[in-house]
Amino acid sequence: MSHLTDEQLEEILQGHAKASEHVDRCPVCQARLSQARVLARRVRQAFSSIHAGSELAERIRARTAAGRPAGGTRLGSRVIPVRGRRQMWSGLAVAAAVLMMVMLRSSPMGMLPRTHAVPAALAGIHRTNLDFLEQLLAEHGSPRECECPKSKSAKGAAMPCCQRGLCLCGCQVREFQGRPVECCVVREPNGPAISVVLVPDSPRALGLTRAARTTGAGHAIWQASSGPCNIASVRLGNASCCVMGETSQEVLIALLNALEK
């Protein structure tokens, strides 16, 4: 009995031909067909977690906007002019703090849309934050950051920054997988900057791996890394509170614990 050729198998796999009588009777060809289908599905699944980072999308938007005739609009661009950024960050700090307080007090977040993302895209947000922070510091020519006083950050209850030796460097709305997300940057004196981002996806959907340990309040910790950037996260309903930075997971987990308090 001659088996299906590879090309005949492809024809069936891609729906260009129906399985022949031979396939019905031949367990070897049935297995080949089944295996090829499983393999194709697994390859598709492997790529499903790969997405272009928000930074790349922003760069392309900027490039395409630059290539337009004068007067063209920068659709969806979230690039904020350097001038006035400090004021904007301070203003957004209040909004972000309120949002964080609400989310950290166990909002179910059931209405948020579910999408997939990847740690690299999250790390991209952190890199963008670092760039903005660097520009901000260069602009003001002072090592002092635009610390948001406790009194301005939504009564200070949700923001651990000003209470635990951390200072709030700024807050911003970033684009993540085509959606706006709130994020802020905190740091210890002389310590690395850490981005806190609230993403409307579960940690699993973000491609993070569940760690064996939990936070002080018993929430499972999810982790990942992308290049030098480590990410730690806890699930908040259908959302994730992600903290990330070029620092150890221990430091990030300590911050997650602080955020819970």
Place this chain on the structure above:
Amino acid sequence: MQSPECFEEIALPHLDSVYRAAVAVCGRSDDAEDLTQMTFVKALERFGTFQLGTNCKAWLLQIMRNTWIDRLRHRKRAGADVPIEEDVPAPPAETGPTVWSDAEDLLENFSDEQVIAALKRLPEDQRLTLFLVDVEQLNQQEVADILDVAVGTVKSRTSRARNELRRHLLSYAKEMGFMGRHR
């Protein structure tokens, strides 16, 4: 003729597909990002020739493929040993149909990264062909148009790519102790 203002609305929704294809062919993330960005810049330049109602994703992937080939040629001229088109060694011939005894269980053992790593070991032309067929699920004619080859070539490349990928995964599985038997 399309106005540039429509570009973001029509082309950018396919950013993930182009980026994934770039990852499939380039492997490294930085190269993939560069290739994606170059693709969109070129696409914007040529957007006036894009016909509404035709497959924008296929159009972008064709630009990406041509950009990628240009880069390979440029690198080859610069002295790098880069395979183009069919300039790759043929995989070892198999003596007969090979069947995994428990394909689904076996493949579940692999992480996404391992599957993608195995795909990256394929020759570039096979890699992109298999990506377009299995991941983007384009039909053979669309893939042939993107790759600028005959439909028959798409079929044979897909088949070779699938066999080669399976061979690499088998090799991984044995190395990692996922399996002790096959056929």
